[in-house]
Amino acid sequence: MxxxxxxxxxxxxxxxxxxxxxxxxxxxxxxxxxxxxxNDYMLYSPLLPQVASGMLTPQSVAMSVHRMTRESQFIPxxxxxxxxxxxxxxxxxxxxxxxxxxxxxxxxxxxxxxRAFDIPGLTEFAYGNKTLAEAVLLRDHVLGQLELANDSRDPVEREERCRFVVVGGGYTGVETAASLKRLCEEAALRYPELRSEIRWHLVDIAPKVLPELGDRLGRKALTLLRNLGIEVKLKVTVREVTPDKVVLTDGRALPSRTLIWTAGVxxxxxxxxxxxxxxxxxxxxxxxxxxxxxxxxxxxxxxxxxxxxxxxxxxxxxxxxxxxxxxxxxxxxxxxxxxxxxxxxxxxxxDLGLVVDLSGKDALARILKLELSGCSALAATRGYHLLATPSNTARARIMANWAIRGLTGGEISRLGFADDGQPASFVAxxxxxxxxxxxxxxxxxxxxxxxxxxxx
Ligand SMILES: Cc1cc2nc3c(=O)[nH]c(=O)nc-3n(C[C@H](O)[C@H](O)[C@H](O)COP(=O)(O)OP(=O)(O)OC[C@H]3O[C@@H](n4cnc5c(N)ncnc54)[C@H](O)[C@@H]3O)c2cc1C
The missing domain is CATH 3.50.50.60 (FAD/NAD(P)-binding domain)
Structure with missing residues (x-):
């Protein structure tokens, strides 16, 4: 040859x-x-929940193929x-x-x-958080719901718009629920009337969240999520989704216009x-x-x-x-x-373990046999992502984004991507x-x- x-x-x-x-x-x-x-970029997907919450800009997790290769031909x-x-x-x-x-x-x-399941309404009405477009759209959609709820006098509409359901107790679901819940808390500072109405649910068919972390850290994750105000429901999943409700397999119908599906790949x-x-x-x-x-x-x-x-x-x-x-x-x-x-x-x-960022100051990490929580886990989580990011440019952008967020706080303006109200289908x-x-x-x-x- x-x-x-x-x-x-x-x-x-x-x-x-x-x-x-x-x-x-x-x-x-x-x-x-x-x-x-x-696409001509490598997506650093472990940080997608931070894009969905606006902590990171989309560009900071999209690593350019052209910057990272020397003489390969890119075929779109x-x-x-x-x-x-x-x-x-x-x-x-x-x-x-x-x-x-x-x-x-x-x-x-x-x-x-x-991974999509044969659940009525799922592919039509669910949101995903697996691609950059989905993360950006998710943020816009969540903020849009709060904006519209704040502007509505109809108690049913307000309830539907203020309730968010995440399916999947793995790292994607847990990190997405935690980071978006915190985004809602920031938004609620501008919409004080909504503060008591915002509800987040995390459901999973498994009996525990984050099984990869082991029993002790898994229980800790559950406590942190509940302290954050997320209602965690285990051993149930979704039976049906409509534009304004999510029906669970235990028969409960949650009035909601947002189902975020992260149950596997x-x-x-x-x-x-x-x-x-x-x-x-x-x-x-x-x-x-x-x-x-x-x-x-x-x-x-x-x-x-x-x-x-x-x-x-x-x-x-x-x-x-x-x-x-x-x-x-x-x-x-x-x-x-x-x-x-x-x-x-x-x-x-x-296997080296797993790091999970629950946003704010909460994080959990299992590194080999070492189990960490609190500040040490947060440092390990941030350090891991910086080390695992394969480009210095992206690393610099991520650190700058974290620093700017720390100094200036979050932004709750929508960017207009979800204006047509259509969810980004996760099989798009x-x-x-x-x-x-x-x-x-x-x-x-x-x-x-x-x-x-x-x-x-
Ligand atoms: C929100 C989230 C958080 C995560 N957190 C972690 C974590 O903390 N730790 C961890 O280890 N893993 C994590 N993962 C999982 C991790 O991202 C994946 O395991 C990893 O991306 C798999 O690498 P891959 O190269 O197989 O696929 P990908 O990185 O997904 O790359 C696939 C590539 O193939 C392209 N492609 C798709 N179809 C075609 C086609 N037909 N022809 C040509 N190109 C195609 C895609 O556009 C993409 O460029 C997370 C995933 C998500 C979504």
Whole structure:
């Protein structure tokens, strides 16, 4: 292979980091590196709740692909199919057109989507907090509800607009509920009449919140949430959503115009198109991150089922940024070694723990076996995010945002994104039609032929 074409799908914790490791390992000009992704930034999603609460600007968590890569080609669009026999990815560009991208080595890291359940009204009326657009819209929507409630004399409307329901007791749900509850408290300083009417609920079908933190910190999280004024209801979930109410499985109907759904993720549908075994939608890979039977295709991150050899129970790695980032390093090493005909290494990583920012001064952290709460947890949480942020520019922006917020307090003006009142559906980014390997094969061949005719 004179000049191998290495294609990475996805600009997230796995994909973009893998590309950067590849750029470091491969001498300049020795390979063609390409990145396919719908957006030209890596989203630092663990800080999305802080974008939703206005603590951070959206730009500070969107890390530019162009700043972070040196000589890779960025291809905007969704990878919608992979022709594994002729080694071509079919990309749907933002214009709707299709384009073929041939590869010698392929790294699939398209991440995950919010997991939707078959609950009436959910996809029509729920809000998510998984993308930058959703976080920005969520803030606008919540502030808009308070504004309208304050302006209404109808007690039913005021109740509906002042009640917010978050589903999901994992880190996304807990951090989103806590940070938005605090945003509402700040807003209530301007709307004193609403202060006693604002209600936040957090519900989860599980018997505890944040199970990853362990029992002691999990109980502490529950206490902190309740002290913050969030009603936590466990062992229940949502049965139905309408524009003005959320019906729970225990029969309770909560008058509310805001349901925020954070109950889990499902892997990118791209992984199901390869005609290879999946685990809950995640594409199965070997311990060296290669897809079995496709030695030139690798998969990592939330969309890959990576055997967790460092854990004794033989489970798969959890879908977290912590694992995706480490897998990126291993995959870059293995891509290069597979080209050079050298041995590949196994992915191995021992979980380092979890940090949870409950906003204000509240935080919890489990770092290896160390359990922290209070100021030490807050310092660990902030420090972890700064260290895990893969760009100095972003790090500087985040720190500046925290400092400005500390000095000047929060802002409660809406930006106008939710003016049409339409929720951002959490499956919005999947307005994409995927194709199986057969279709990708015929489409890829046709597109390559067209290209040859046009460009020679
Ligand atoms: C609110 C929130 C808080 C979180 N907090 C934490 C935390 O504290 N700690 C932690 O470890 N993890 C946390 N996570 C989870 C973490 O963000 C994910 O596990 C991590 O992003 C997975 O990395 P990834 O590379 O697999 O996917 P992502 O980082 O999601 O990247 C996927 C990339 O693929 C692109 N893409 C999608 N479909 C296609 C396609 N068809 N073609 C091309 N590109 C595509 C996307 O646009 C994106 O660029 C959090 C997640 C959320 C939403």
């Amino acid at each position: 004179s000049r191998p074409r290495i294609v990475v799908v996805g600009a997230g914790f796995g994909g973009l980091q893998a590309l950067r490791h590849l750029e470091r390992r491969i001498p300049s000009g020795a390979a063609d590196l390409s990145l396919i992704a719908p 669009g969704h990878a919608v199919g992979v022709d594994t026999s002729d080694r071509t990815v079919v990309v749907q560009r933002p214009t709707g057109e299709f384009a073929p991208v041939p590869y010698d080595r392929l790294v699939l890291a398209p991440g995950s989507l919010t 499902s892997p990118s549908p791209l992984m199901g198109t390869l005609d290879k075994p999946t685990q809950g939608g995640r594409l199965e890979v070997d311990t060296d991150l290669r897809v079995p039977g496709l030695p030139e295709v690798f998969a990592i991150g939330d969309a890959a089922a990576v055997p967790n050899v460092a854990e004794p129970n033989g489970s798969y790695c959890p879908p977290t940024a912590q694992y995706a980032t480490r897998q990126a390093d291993t995959v870059a090493h293995n891509v290069v070694n597979s080209i050079l005909g050298r041995p590949l290494k196994e992915f191995r990583h021992k 980014n999947e307005d994409v039609e995927y194709m199986d390997t057969e279709k990708a094969r015929s489409e890829g061949a046709r597109l390559l032929e067209n290209m040859k005719e046009r460009y020679g």
